[in-house]
Amino acid sequence: MDTTDAEYRDLIENQQDLIVRFNLEGRLLFVNKAYCETVAKPREELVNSIFMPVTEERYSDVIATQMTKLFRPPYACIVEQWLQTKKGMRCISWSAKSVLGDDKTVVSIVAIGRDITPLKNEQKAIRKRDGELMLVLESGSQMYYTHTTDHLMVFVSPRIRDLLGCRPGEGKRTWTDYLTDHPMNASGLERTIRAIASGRREPPYRLEMATHDGRKCWVDVNEIPVVKNGKTVAIAGSLMDVTDRMAVEEGRAEAEFLIKDVSGVQTVSEYRARVAGRQAKGPRGYFRSILSKSSDEDDDEDISAASQENLK
Numbered sequence: 001m002d003t004t005d006a007e008y009r010d011l012i013e014n015q016q017d018l019i020v021r022f023n024l025e026g027r028l029l030f031v032n033k034a035y036c037e038t039v040a041k042p043r044e045e046l047v048n049s050i051f052m053p054v055t056e057e058r059y060s061d062v063i064a065t066q067m068t069k070l071f072r073p074p075y076a077c078i079v080e081q082w083l084q085t086k087k088g089m090r091c092i093s094w095s096a097k098s099v100l101g102d103d104k105t106v107v108s109i110v111a112i113g114r115d116i117t118p119l120k121n122e123q124k125a126i127r128k129r130d131g132e133l134m135l136v137l138e139s140g141s142q143m144y145y146t147h148t149t150d151h152l153m154v155f156v157s158p159r160i161r162d163l164l165g166c167r168p169g170e171g172k173r174t175w176t177d178y179l180t181d182h183p184m185n186a187s188g189l190e191r192t193i194r195a196i197a198s199g200r201r202e203p204p205y206r207l208e209m210a211t212h213d214g215r216k217c218w219v220d221v222n223e224i225p226v227v228k229n230g231k232t233v234a235i236a237g238s239l240m241d242v243t244d245r246m247a248v249e250e251g252r253a254e255a256e257f258l259i260k261d262v263s264g265v266q267t268v269s270e271y272r273a274r275v276a277g278r279q280a281k282g283p284r285g286y287f288r289s290i291l292s293k294s295s296d297e298d299d300d301e302d303i304s305a306a307s308q309e310n311l312k
Contacts, residue, residue: 018092018113021099022051029108038115040086052081052094070098071106080116090117134158142222142238149196149232151176160239163219165212180216182208188221192235199227206242218246 012019012032019032028051036043052063062079069077075098083092096111137144143157151174156166164178179185184206191202204222211217223237 019111020051020113021108021110023108024106026050026052035113038085038090039083067096070096070109075100075106081113090115091120092116142240144236144238145175146226146234146236147175148234150174151192154234157239163211163217163239163241164209165215167212178209178211180208180210184208192223195223195225195235196232199225199230199232201225217241217243219243 015032016034018035018038019030020028020035021030022028027048028046029048031043031046036046039046063081066077066079069075077096079094079096081092081094082089092113093116094111094113096109098106099108099110101107138157138159143160143163144155145153145157145160146155147153152172153175154172160166176189179189185208188205188207191205194200195202201224204220207219207221209217209219218241219239220242221237221239223235225232226234226236
């Protein structure tokens with residue numbers, strides 16, 4: 001059955017989508033009823049007017065770049081345009097296709113537009129919620145991440161990127177790229193591999209990592225496998241920078257060793273108790289308690305002598 005021009009026109013005029021045709025100068029050759037109703041202008045006023053006027057330069061550059069695709073195969077493109085309508089500013093997504101002549105040159109362009117403002121508003125709301133959530137996440141001491149079962153980083157907290165010195169625009173890398181050759185790292189890697197294989201959470205562990213500028217930092221790692229249909233698909237976890245804590249712990253261990261070596265005290269707690277008891281005997285007795293194993297007898301003699309002197 002042949003389709004008449006009137007039937008084609010009925011199909012076009014009764015579409016909810018916007019349909020237009022314009023020449024290479026950008027002037028409208030045809031607009032359907034939906035387009036006229038959207039912009040609240042009669043067809044007579046729209047025909048031969050400039051299509052897609054853009055007031056903001058940034059939108060103009062983007063649209064111009066996309067529309068260059070109309071002049072090379074596959075002679076099609078998709079652009080978004082914020083258009084002033086009777087309902088206010090609306091975002092229209094245009095799917096454009098070139099009409100070619102017998103010599104394969106572009107003679108005109110047909111475009112179909114659809115109002116995607118609700119989708120844009122929803123995306124904006126999602127970005128806002130994501131920003132609020134990120135603010136909450138970034139306000140604590142923990143920094144969050146996810147990586148694939150192949151150890152490729154997917155989501156990385158901005159603070160982790162700052163900690164490791166990741167460069168802007170740097171491509172995705174595996175988290176193992178940042179590990180040093182410290183022996184403790186092997187244990188942490190084994191726990192991650194076990195968690196991926198078993199789908200069960202492993203105990204927290206500590207890693208030494210290297211930054212881009214050569215610095216080393218220590219982090220406590222707490223992670224859990226993400227399991228779907230009985231298979232681990234990712235690892236989600238958190239890091240806590242404990243570099244300063246490690247320095248304190250190393251300093252404490254060194255001090256305990258020195259105390260044991262110099263004074264013979266077996267534990268830090270015993271050492272502190274002994275120091276507290278000697279402080280009542282004055283500075284001289286205090287320093288003797290550190291430097292001499294026989295300070296007990298010396299301090300007792302000092303106290304006796306001091307007492308006799310006071311009685312005189």
